[in-house]
Amino acid sequence: MLLPLAALTVTSFGEGWSGFWDAVTAPVALASLRVTVAVSAVVALVNAVMGTLIAWVLVRDDFRGKRVVNALIDLPFALPTIVASIVLLSLYGPNSPVGIHLNATQPGLLVALAFVTLPFVVRSVQPVLIEADREVEEAAASLGASNWTTFRRVVLPTLAPAVIGGTGLAFARAIGEYGSVVLIGGNIPRKTQVASQYIQQQIEIDRPVNAAAVSVALLAIAFVTLFVLRVLAGRSQRREEDSA
Amino acid sequence: MITVTGARKNYGDFAALDDVTLDIPAGTLTALLGPSGSGKSTLLRSIAGLERLDAGSIVIGGRDVTGVAPQKRGIGFVFQHYAAFKHMTVRDNVAFGLSIRKRPKAEIAKKVDDLLEIVGLDGFQHRYPAQLSGGQRQRMALARALAVDPEVLLLDEPFGALDAKVRADLRQWLRRLHDEVHVTTVLVTHDQEEALDVADRIAVLNKGRIEQVGDPVSLYDRPANDFVMSFLGSVARLGGQLVRPHDIALERNRDRAVAADALTGTAGGVVESVVERVVRLGFEVRIDLRADSGQRFAAQVTRGQADVLGLQVGETVYARATHGPDAYELDPALAI
Numbered sequence: 001m002l003l004p005l006a007a008l009t010v011t012s013f014g015e016g017w018s019g020f021w022d023a024v025t026a027p028v029a030l031a032s033l034r035v036t037v038a039v040s041a042v043v044a045l046v047n048a049v050m051g052t053l054i055a056w057v058l059v060r061d062d063f064r065g066k067r068v069v070n071a072l073i074d075l076p077f078a079l080p081t082i083v084a085s086i087v088l089l090s091l092y093g094p095n096s097p098v099g100i101h102l103n104a105t106q107p108g109l110l111v112a113l114a115f116v117t118l119p120f121v122v123r124s125v126q127p128v129l130i131e132a133d134r135e136v137e138e139a140a141a142s143l144g145a146s147n148w149t150t151f152r153r154v155v156l157p158t159l160a161p162a163v164i165g166g167t168g169l170a171f172a173r174a175i176g177e178y179g180s181v182v183l184i185g186g187n188i189p190r191k192t193q194v195a196s197q198y199i200q201q202q203i204e205i206d207r208p209v210n211a212a213a214v215s216v217a218l219l220a221i222a223f224v225t226l227f228v229l230r231v232l233a234g235r236s237q238r239r240e241e242d243s244a
Numbered sequence: 245m246i247t248v249t250g251a252r253k254n255y256g257d258f259a260a261l262d263d264v265t266l267d268i269p270a271g272t273l274t275a276l277l278g279p280s281g282s283g284k285s286t287l288l289r290s291i292a293g294l295e296r297l298d299a300g301s302i303v304i305g306g307r308d309v310t311g312v313a314p315q316k317r318g319i320g321f322v323f324q325h326y327a328a329f330k331h332m333t334v335r336d337n338v339a340f341g342l343s344i345r346k347r348p349k350a351e352i353a354k355k356v357d358d359l360l361e362i363v364g365l366d367g368f369q370h371r372y373p374a375q376l377s378g379g380q381r382q383r384m385a386l387a388r389a390l391a392v393d394p395e396v397l398l399l400d401e402p403f404g405a406l407d408a409k410v411r412a413d414l415r416q417w418l419r420r421l422h423d424e425v426h427v428t429t430v431l432v433t434h435d436q437e438e439a440l441d442v443a444d445r446i447a448v449l450n451k452g453r454i455e456q457v458g459d460p461v462s463l464y465d466r467p468a469n470d471f472v473m474s475f476l477g478s479v480a481r482l483g484g485q486l487v488r489p490h491d492i493a494l495e496r497n498r499d500r501a502v503a504a505d506a507l508t509g510t511a512g513g514v515v516e517s518v519v520e521r522v523v524r525l526g527f528e529v530r531i532d533l534r535a536d537s538g539q540r541f542a543a544q545v546t547r548g549q550a551d552v553l554g555l556q557v558g559e560t561v562y563a564r565a566t567h568g569p570d571a572y573e574l575d576p577a578l579a580i
Contacts, residue, residue, distance in 0.1 A: 133325070133327060135323045135325060135327040136327045136328070136329060136330075138294050138314070138321070138323070138327065139321060139323060139327035139329075139385075139388075140329075140340070141294075141313075141314045141315055142292060142294070142314050142315075142317075142319055142320065142321035142389070143320075143340055143341035143344070143388065143389070143391075143392055144315045144316075144341055144344055144345060144392060145315065145340070145341075145344050146315065149344055153340075153344075154329055157331040158330065158331060
């Protein structure tokens with residue numbers, strides 16, 4: 001696992017520190033990184049909310065077809081991402097049957113990334129919610145807490161580590177995503193070109209140092225994000241563990 | 245004062261509450277006692293509003309709360325497994341009810357400190373529930389429930405998850421607390437000893453119905469039926485009737501046994517039995533016997549009586565009830 005990462009890093013610094021810096025801060029490269037991080041952050045936040053909501057409905061509500069929906073959640077994991085892209089293109093592309101045209105727009109990227117990263121939050125929150133002690137919520141209710149207050153002050157804090165963890169994974173996955181955005185994204189530099197597409201492009205025009213440099217930048221962002229979230233999640237969890 | 249009238253609750257075909265009517269006087273500590281599946285927890289949870297009744301009504305302090313949400317019933321509820329807010333400190337747990345009522349900070353702090361002192365947890369303010377023992381967690385849960393000045397305090401098997409020693413201590417402690425605080429308290433338990441120990445009044449439930457309500461002494465001495473008798477305290481079957489083991493007298497001489505029985509006159513008569521085992525339990529001695537009918541039962545005598553009798557395994561002895569159900573002042577009015 002470390003070997004390819006090391007090789008990548010070595011390549012990215014093939015022209016020294018300034019070569020690396022120039023490659024990352026080249027306007028188009030920087031723009032692609034900015035688009036990637038911004039869209040991924042929005043996607044991660046949307047997933048944090050929607051994923052928690054879906055997990056809640058799947059655990060707490062009973063409705064017809066619940067098992068089917070539960071199974072469908074994993075579809076984005078199972079589906080080759082390029083297939084997702086085709087599906088989204090046919091749904092929101094130029095010949096959209098629903099009249100929504102997201103082809104080559106940032107909302108298009110958003111939809112694509114939200115689709116492929118949906119399962120992360122759902123699947124990390126679901127087991128925690130299943131294990132959650134319902135009596136704790138009843139206790140809050142008996143003390144006068146409304147449903148919303150109970151959710152906010154009692155349920156959410158126990159879900160927080162799982163939500164944060166799932167959101168971090170969704171974000172990390174989103175910034176590296178290629179297949180699902182390749183068709184619907186449009187690959188317009190400075191607008192909808194994401195970092196992974198920029199890297200692909202640089203390889204095609206034979207600039208491996210640029211490609212490797214942006215890759216390392218992506219890697220660093222992903223690593224820092226996961227690390228920070230890990231610390232955050234750890235902090236909220238540690239309090240519940242026995243430290244006596 | 246809590247009044248439950250005609251309460252019914254079904255889970256599918258199973259009747260958890262079958263037309264339950266019960267008055268719980270203000271300021272008492274009442275135990276709902278029964279085996280598992282008797283409906284005692286369902287009744288408590290219905291009073292709390294955590295279960296909806298299929299039929300019947302619940303009045304707390306003169307206010308009909310049958311359709312009222314648990315938030316607005318003015319109750320405090322304590323769960324068997326503590327239901328602690330694990331991510332909050334002891335202080336925040338106890339303050340929860342007050343802080344969502346948006347009380348001034350100083351008032352909350354004072355009240356929480358007072359309560360923690362009452363439950364013996366002062367100095368634990370900044371601990372998390374995971375850092376407390378089971379008994380401490382339950383006392384925290386009690387303080388949390390009391391913080392909102394509930395009209396009634398409802399305890400669902402509060403000591404069920406604790407070991408025997410802590411159980412007994414907390415039981416005494418709860419009784420003293422109740423004598424200080426005087427809040428109308430309902431305690432669910434399956435442990436007859438616990439009920440006899442702490443409660444002013446006991447309601448015995450079986451199969452979703454109330455078998456008998458009364459103070460511990462009258463329930464023990466004047467059980468309305470065999471179920472109440474065998475659920476509260478131990479019983480032996482002697483000559484077809486249920487008798488408390490300590491109400492069995494043993495005689496070595498048959499004629500003396502018959503003569504004595506003629507005086508006290510219970511329906512069981514004198515039963516010829518063989519001693520199978522003599523067990524010394526400190527002050528008490530339990531004598532396991534087998535009647536000539538093959539029925540096994542145990543008699544409980546004091547050490548002094550056992551020494552006088554000097555019974556050995558295999559010896560024949562004549563048993564009679566000194567205080568059978570017929571001799572009890574059976575009070576049909578107590579049966580519901």
